[in-house]
Amino acid sequence: MASITAPMGGETRSIPAPSPRIADYLRWSIDHKIIGVQYIVTSLFFFVIGGALAMLIRWELLTPTLDLATNGSQYNSLFTLHGTVMIFLWVIPMMAGFGNYLVPLMLGAKDMAFPWLNAFAFWLIPPAGILLLLGWFIGPPEAGWTSYPPLSTLYSPDGQTLWAMALHLLGISSILGAINFIVTIRNMRPEGMGYWQMPLFVWAVLATAIIQVLATPFLTGALTLLILDRVAGTSFFDPSNGGDVLLWQNVFWFYSHPAVYIMILPGFGMVSEVLATHARKPIFGYRAIALSSMAIALVGFTVWAHHMFTALQPELRIPFMITSMIIAVPTGIKIFSWLGTLWGGKIHFTTAMLFALGFLSMFVIGGISGVMLASVPVDIHVHDTYFVVSHFHFVLFGGSVFLIYSGLYHWFPKITGRLLDERLGKLHFVLTYVSFFFTFFPQHIAGLEGMPRRIAVYDPMYTNINQLISFSAFVLGITTFILLYNLVHSLVAGERVGANPWRSLTLEWATTSPPPPYNFVGDPVPFEDPYGYGTEEATAYLDALDRRFPPPTKLPPTAAVPHPEPAGD
């Protein structure tokens, strides 16, 4: 047993309160924390754009005929950009933002292994985003985020080329970021932290980074061929000149299926931290959760063709069905382990926890519909219908986005030294949870009834259900602004907190909030078990942390006014 008097190591001199300025965030910086915030803010910006596009899509779908869009192409551009922005400019960079901010802190490190590369990877994102949106002015891409040729080659305007170039940049950014994570996690763990003592978020980022390094080159390769077909007259995907349309689909999904895990695994890591901390209980089945991330990463490379069940040569459908079924098992292990974590805990209903619980209850629906989709005969009926749209929004919104929200409420105090407003947070949660459900659950039904996806003009028999979906979606859209307002408001007026407001055992909380540029004074010693809640040692460690980094003195409860410290940091 580690002694409880010296769990933190390092020096004990006090850390000067850092005062980062806004300008620091607007320019090149190699501080992983600044880069992390740059990722987070940039992706929030694109979230708003992607969300606005979603609102336009739902507006168009209020009626079975074209009304908002003047023609079908315009509508196709809306969902093409919506999908591309949400995946490549919102969820993936947002997860990279959390990874950047948290991984070095959780490892007790001063920065990432390659700080310059880290900054470079981030700065590829803004130009890529601009490139993508510029497409709007020269004939926007309209072949969907999947951009199947020949629609995306012979039949699409020039914005499609910009789309491919933008994704190319984002792919490179993602690969560079991932290499950095792998090296950081491999080399920069502190004394006393073996792989099996790493926080599960770090495990998840490691699994994600391995996928990114192995899979993303396939995307960039396929994009290169697509660009060549479009601008250099080659015919990799043109059957009339010896090319093959399925080549793109195979290579694209060889990346894009693993990309699903790139988008969800870091969230799985975050939810493990949030559940253990706010339920005051050790994570249930630590090794199973850590290893199941790796299993998902591995098996995730063998399931891509289930996206092509209606195109794939028939003999290949069954093998891909089997692998796709198998991948449900490690995901199930995680869900059950998280439920086990709650069992016997002391659950605190913070907003972070509410979103984590909301995730559990919604994500399981996405998992169940995923197994249904894996079953070939059922998939044949619902493939490319709203059932699929529903499924991937349950895993991407009910999964990734709920977890991003949870992570924001959990780590905002670390990043800013202030809590997000919990009352607004609960309002945000309740409205999001309900409107999310009524936006996406009915889409299962529309899909089972046969409504194809990606259509602006639909059979009038689907009108009622689409109106229900659209109105719920509008509410869901509005909830975003509660979060944005809360972020801005709490940044200047949120309740100030100390180093460790949630009394969490992982290392990022063993330094001031926000941490100084060099993160820690001296080399911090991690507590022996990142999830060792419920022991005297843990309580003693947390008390010692509070003594070392005393929380700001609380005002008497009557004083609801913001603290008198100078605002604006």
Next chain:
Amino acid sequence: MDAERSNTTNSSPVLWIIAAFALLILGGLLIAETAPLILPPEASAEAQQVDNLFKILLAIGGAIFLLVQGALVFSVIRFRARPGDKSDGVALHGNATLEFVWTAIPAVIVLILSIISFQVWVSTTSAKDNEMVVNVTGARFTWSFSYAVPDHENLKVNSSTLHTYVGQSLKMVMQSADVNHAFYIPAMRIKQDLLVGRTTEIRFTPTLAGDYPVFCAELCGSGHGSMRARIVVHPDEATYLSWFDDEVNVLLNPPADPVVRGQQILSSGQYPCAGCHTLTELGWTGVTGPNQNGLADRVVKTRVAATGLTPEEYLLHSLYHPSEYLVPGFGNLMPQFQANDPNAPSYMPVEDMEAIVAYLCTLEASGENVCNLDNLQSLASQLK
């Protein structure tokens, strides 16, 4: 008896667990019963098998859903921190048996599901006796179905509606004229992509007479949503044949008037005009190209002056060289038809072109023909 004793000690965890699982299974079965309320009519032999499989999935999925939500709600209520309680929960790190169980049971479930799915897959896709072959062409943004005519090798019955009858197994042989499409009949639970450069197939056997929608399920461009057709399942072979024989009759005795012939060709759905143009007279509702109601009037009033062509020349160009004179406000999306290569999907023999143009020339308020049909004839014979 043992059971009696444990009945009286109502805290026995085994009994609780058994009761909970019985409830979950019951709940799953109830949820599965909702399937017929949601799914479209079950109009093929395949649909029945797929629906049964779906019900199994729904029952298992429903039970798992109830299990997870139940455990979640129970934990949230039972293990909530009471106000002021600053203590931690129990220091429990895992339970090897439990973890083994919740790995093994899902593994067995997905294994069983894979086996059942495989069986359904094999039986729904296997070749049937006496299949009727229908050729399907997907072109932006219409479907066209073509049937061989017995004893007339060169004749094909073309239709924009898929006709068949109860009990006749079908094999659809599908080709795309431009981009990928997907042939989808919700009521039959079948879907298959049309891939450029390949021929793909799908089979089904209708079992319920009726008229059901056919959709395109693979994004194919601006008119994707309106790329729809109907399938008419006649109750028996006789009613089907009365439709089919009428069509053959028309083919064998083509009307002499090119205008009537043109109208017949266009309404057969052999060419993909309906998906892009609106023409009320023929039931076209496409919106990708110009509205063709009153086309002849418009050609005379604006296009003749804009292009310097006679109306018949202009319309001929619209079919064989559409990119040369674009209608303002529209992109170059109209497919270019040609009269040289009979095997290409864009093939439109000169005779068909002549008839189509002759018909298009009558699309004006008064119904008069605005073109010089003799001139059209000589243009056509030059092309041949």
